[in-house]
Amino acid sequence: MNDLANNRMSASNSHRIDFDTPALQRKRRMRALKDRMARWYVSIGGLAVLACITLIFFYLAYVVAPMFGGADMEAREAQQPSWLAGQGEALLLSIEEQNKVAMRLSRSGQVQFFAVKDAAPMNDFQLALPAGASIASVSEDQPGSRRVVLGLSNGQVLVFEHAYKVSYPNNVKTITPELIYPFGEAPISLDDQGRALEHVAISQNGDSLMLSASTGAELHLLSISREENLMTGEVSLDEERIVLPQIAEPIKAMVIDPRQQWLFVINGKATADVFDLRSKSLNGRYTLLNGEAEVTAVNPLLGGISLMIGDSKGGIAQWFMVRDHDGKAALTRIRDFQLENAAITQILPEERRKGFIALDAAGNLGIFHSTAHRTLLIEKVAEGPGSAALSPRANRVLVESSGQLQRFAIDNPHPEISWSALWGKVWYESYDEPKYVWQSTSANSDFEPKMSLAPLTFGTLKAAFYAMLLAAPLAICAAIYTAYFMAPAMRRKVKPVIELMEALPTVILGFFAGLFLAPYVEGHLPGIFSLLLLTPVGVLLAAFAWSRLPERIRLVIPDGWEAALLIPVIIVIGWGSLGMSGYLENWFFGGDMRLWISNDLGITFDQRNALVVGLAMGFAVIPNIYSIAEDAVFSVPKSLTFGSLALGATPWQTLTRVVILTASPGIFSALMIGLGRAVGETMIVLMATGNTPIMDMNIFQGLRTLAANVAVEMPESEVGSTHYRVLFLSALVLLSFTFVMNTLAELIRTRLRKKYASL
């Protein structure tokens, strides 16, 4: 390197040219500067590549990370509004959608709306209770319905809804709370004897309302259907009293599921009687807790399928109806959560997700998620028992305790993801057993997202396995032959073909597999299988026949051209076995192998199945494995092979005992790179499989891979949602997998190259 800036050229040798004129000095300095700039420029450019891959990695991780953080809760200023004094305990607290207005129901029947922020009072309403009656019990319908039922001391119930109207007078958003009586302002009578209703439950499904109430161990059940006359618009109510078998012990709580099929009656210490409302009979009696513990709080989750049952020891259990093999439903304990040790007083379900919060007698609040089986946060929010409300978006909690209102802001964006939800078997609602399921979206809003990556990972590995099954032997055979036996003239012709094979866009292979290969394979199943069997046999036969030919003919074709000779042989075998496919089907499979497989073998058959994927993706992977393996075999030092041959070994012995042994790390790294490619391949599996996320090794069934799943679902997922982040996680999984594979392969190859160099 010439250091121009510092090395002043001596002028003594030159008599005619002065190299140190200011102009030349300036020029030299400029050149040195340019040189340094170029160095910097190039170095920065080079390092940018490294930055690029780290950026990809970190960006993906950055998007994924928030999923695994817990929940945060931040206490806001506590309020002690004057109107609260003397109101007694709160029967019900609630916050509306915008987190602006809250509602409080007191035992005297006063509904007070107030601002969430500063607890300033807004409208208040006095419920029209019959003279002399007071509120004995209260219950809410489905989360989000805002429908409340009150059990009165005179055996009647009152149903009302609290609604919030949003208007924009003078461009200011104003929320006006109001009360609605969907079934009339008059109370509905449930107990003819006029005893106090200690517990009530409500469920509305379309126009049918189901009310239940209890006095002691006695159960009252009323079904009301509402009919609107189309002509007159007149509303008529049709009441029906349902009589159920009696219950032995005092009732503690009741829940009616939203489809009005089940009535859960919690009674005694910890017993649940489940009634089938369709057949009006007892489904079963279940013991919820063992030992000393008692049930202290019950609430269904969003969707009403799961019951969350809190006990006096701070435990919360999820139960739902599960069908056994005979189709009989039974209340089953699914999973448990633990708050602290005090009794659970309140369980509040979220309105958008399968999460819930729980409050205990000591003032501890816990945030949980059922599907993910996750405890996101436990914090003390009050000194002693209180009452809480969870906002519809599950981002605010309002706690009332000893005459004080306390607001909390909750940040809990992704509770539904945990290690077990992603990779383990999860018992989803309405499923008969824990399963691996991927089902990210659905039409209805109370849907439980099932985001198990297990079936997708399984599908990915299954596709890669079948692809490697075809590609690995073929590619390695071809690589060994090309590198070791093939005549150079033929090598020059074959290599571009393989390079072309590598360059073929995967969308072409996928389309070919999906539109041509899949129906063709389906129609020629016996032919395909006989092709797989007959090709090796046919090749051996052809080889043997060739060796029997008179020398005169054999010498026409020099060594190293066997592959060319085999091309017509293989074409004939292929043509023959595919041609006799129909006859094989007629002889052995009653004319239709596909039917035979599904009827006689009992195996499901999809047209776009793993066999097709294996063939197509095998095709895509062959050139990747081939080129690296060929390179490894070809660069085995000639001295080794010549030595072996000189000692009398046959070429085949030299190959198996010397060449392959030496090149085996290279071949191994070729396989790893091939596997990495097969795992990340998107278009082929997208087009050649049915994209069904099932876990089954069956070669005749479809699959769904991580990559195809990303391609299918990414455009529809909402930015920043859990689904979006899970898709990023699958991309990160793919990236990490191929990263490990490629890095290992690269390290092995570098070591191998060093070894060759030393030989």
Add this chain to the structure above:
Amino acid sequence: MKTKEQNLKTWFKSGSPWVWMTASGVSIAVIMTIGLLAVIAMRGLGHFWPADVIEAQYQVPGEAARVMAGELVQEEQVPRARLAAAGLPVDVKGGEFMTRELFKVGNREVYGSDFSWTVAEWMSEPRTPEDLMVMERREWGNFYGYLVNVKENGQVVAEGEAAWDELQNRISRVDDLHAQVVALEKGDIGRINHGLEQLRLESRKLELKGQLDATAQADLEARRAELDAEYKGLESRLIDLNQQLGRDSVAVKTADGREQDIALSKVVRAYQPNAMGTGAKLGFYVAKLWEFVSDEPREANTEGGIFPAIFGTIMMTLIMAVIVTPFGVLAAIYLREYAKQGPMTRIIRIAVNNLAGVPAIVYGVFGLGFFVYVLGGSIDRLFFPESAPAPTFGTPGLLWASLTLAILAVPVVIVATEEGLARIPRALREGSLALGATKAETLWKVVLPMASPAMMTGMILAVARAAGEVAPLMLVGVVKLAPSLPVDGNYPYLHLDQKIMHLGFHIYDVGFQSPNVEAARPLVYATAFLLVLVIALLNLSAVFIRNHLREKYKALDH
């Protein structure tokens, strides 16, 4: 016998059978590649040939006979039992196989589907009448049948022999009118719409800055009125043209005798394949091929051409090449010429190799998250606040597709360029340095010119790789049907934020998402053939350049 056994044993011992087995690997790979290309080429190119239209009597046992006409698309031998299992009234007796044929019968509005499977044994009296006509239409697919007469404003103007020539004349008139309508809609009206949109954005921009005062408003209003007036004139011309288009119609009759009228404005072309000689068919073939590469798609991409997809692919790869080449070359120069060969360069090399092995879909996810939402979102907030909430760059588009492909293809350029740099003999560099040149000068004046073919190779390979990649593009800016090309006559002429169509995605979309896959299939094959052809040519040229280069440096070494 014994010698034979001995022979077999020694033969096995010699290892020769295993050599043959390994050889079969090469043969199978070659057969698979060439077979795949052959199938795609045959099916893709065969589609444009005007096949004879067959008319025949078809009688399913137990049903009334009917006349059907169509092109034979596919023919296969099926075991009798399978047809019976499919619910067809197959006679149990007879040969083991039956021939099943797929006919394209067209007339979707009459039959409900373009295709019909038939059993050859039930078909009789096949014939190819010369006056049987195929009519390509803008909707409902092809029509197969006979021409009855040609009408103008509902009045018959030509019948019988004369009708065919009259029809051809009128179709060419309709074609002209159609071209005018398209030119008007895309050109002038498109420009006015663009202008109106610009005015809206301008006024919003001023509003955001708080400068939307009375003078500005009046100015905008004046310009808007000008455009509106211009639009009124164009609109009346358009209505006039459309009226002229609707003038003519034809009465036609299907093979089984159902008559109907077809408006000529819906007809693209009509031809009588059975009456065409080989020369005429060849001419027709070339015309169809030209239509395929130069025309816009029709009927949800299942008919017509794929020009927007070709244009989109080229545009995207061009932009990608412009981004990727300097970046990749820079990295290669750093690795080969500047970096100390130590752990750092090893890490970078591994990173480059990794980058090449990362699944393409991961780039798509990264592109969508980082480029589109992070970069694009920020650009929108900084430079296009006036068009909010509609995103400009914060949505998938041409620029992001090109950028994503650029990171995907950068390892290809790096590897090829590095190889080229490595092949330049040391002596040349040393000579240059010895003469007093700085390293940068040596690089710029000696090394790079010699390595330029290698860079060229790298770029070509990168383009080939990018042109064939689809998975990431589905996330970052490729759509099934783009309303307009990313280049047009409206400022800034090249619309980097637009969504584009792409050959590879076109194949996926038409082949798998289309409602009428059977009808679209030949077109998918043709598109696939085109894509393969382009990529094969790119790759072969890269191979050629590389081999040429190797020879050259071999000569320099001695």
